[in-house]
Amino acid sequence: MSQQLKLSAEVTDEQLGFRLDQAVASLFPDYSRTRIKEWILADMVKIDGEVIPRPREKVYTGQIVDVDAILEDEVVFKAQDIKLNIVYEDDDILVINKPAGLVVHPGAGNSDGTILNALLHYFPDIAEVPRAGIVHRLDKETSGLMVIAKTVPAQTHLVASLQAREITREYDAIAMGCFTAGGRVEAAIGRDKANRVKMAVSTIGGKHAVTHYRVAEKYRAHTRLRLRLETGRTHQIRVHMAHIGHVLAGDPVYGGRPRPPKGASEDLISTLRAFKRQALHATMLRLEHPITGEMMEWHAPVPEDMAELARVLRADAVFFAQ
Known part of the structure; x- marks a missing residue:
């Protein structure tokens, strides 16, 4: 259930000098601090008619x-002892290497067992940060690097950096078909009208999306790519690669079923058939630290399943080149 919520109040001497999130909590005590912070970060709170997306504003x-705001029923998520592969941590941020198969945020069909539940167990104070500090997401079957904010100021800064395209995210992927060179895909993405599970290139109602790619390694009927996101739409790389006729190997949603090249060995055929997820891994993350301003960069090598797929494809290409 949801309902439109419109609230208005004048700041009194009692709230003088309060931060915005504290003032809103004082003026409208029926609503939780977490919910109020989410409203502020979502541009739903104004001071004298001006949107103020900064909870610390005086x-x-x-x-x-x-x-x-839209008032949704508040859901309380439970903490769960799920192992996190932490690449970096300080007082403000966490960088994790997410394995394939792990959902980032609870949703339909995944009420728990997610990165969010793991974060609540690992660092309980993160419950005070909207979305438990999650700044961006990876699809369930996509592996790789994610940054998590441990505090509201860190999250506010990181969300702004992401929107300003100041965070660099690069991916390793194996796509079907042969590329002659790298390139750029610029095509708006929206919900597929025929299948609500999928996204699609959509000129009407779609959101601007740009993906850059370059060739990392060529095989007989597949290509290993290095991709960089300029925007961050749902399924963006998967949709853009399918749009240009190069579905990611193993992608169960966009048609990446096994297509061994002619004369393929049993090893290659069985490896392709056994690869049940999209061959996509977030391999590099670079950003300005939200508090210190230091430029930081992390790398995560591709997981074993993608490395094995690349090895078998490489061996096949070498064999037929002889």
Whole structure:
């Protein structure tokens, strides 16, 4: 259930000098701090008619605070002892290497057993950060690097950096078909009207999306790619590669079923058939630290299943080149 919520109140001497999130909590005590922070970060809170997406913004007597939000039933997620592969951690951020098969956030069909549940167990204070600090997501069957904010200020900065395209994310992938060179895909992405599980290139109602790619290694009927996201739409790489006729190997949603090249060995045929996820791994993450301003970069080698697929494809290509 959801309902439109419109609230308005004047800052009094009691809230003078409060941070915006504290002031809103004081003015509208029926709503939780977590929910209020989410509203602020989602541009749903205004001071004197101006959107203020910064929870730490100071307020002053006489200012008018307006909230225009969709009120969803609040869900409390449980903490679960799920192992996290932590690549880096400090007081403000976590960088993790997510394995394939692990969902990032609870949703339909995945009420628990997610990265979010793991974060609540590992660092309980993260419950005070909207979305448990999750700044961006990876698909369930995509592996690789993700940054998590441990505090609201860190999350606010990281979300702004992501929107400003100041965070660099590069991926390793194995696509079907042969590429002659790298390139760029610019095509808007929206929900597939025929299948709501899928996304699709859509000129009407789609969101601007740009993916850059270059050839890393050529095989007989597949190509290993290095891709960089300029935007971050749902399924973006998978949709863009399918759009240009090069579905990712193993992609169960966009048609990456096994297609061994002519004369393929039993080893290659069985390896392709056994690869049940999209061959996609977030291999590099570079960003400015949200608090210190230091430029930081992390790398995660491809997991064993993708490395094995590449090895078998390489052996096949070498054999037929002889």
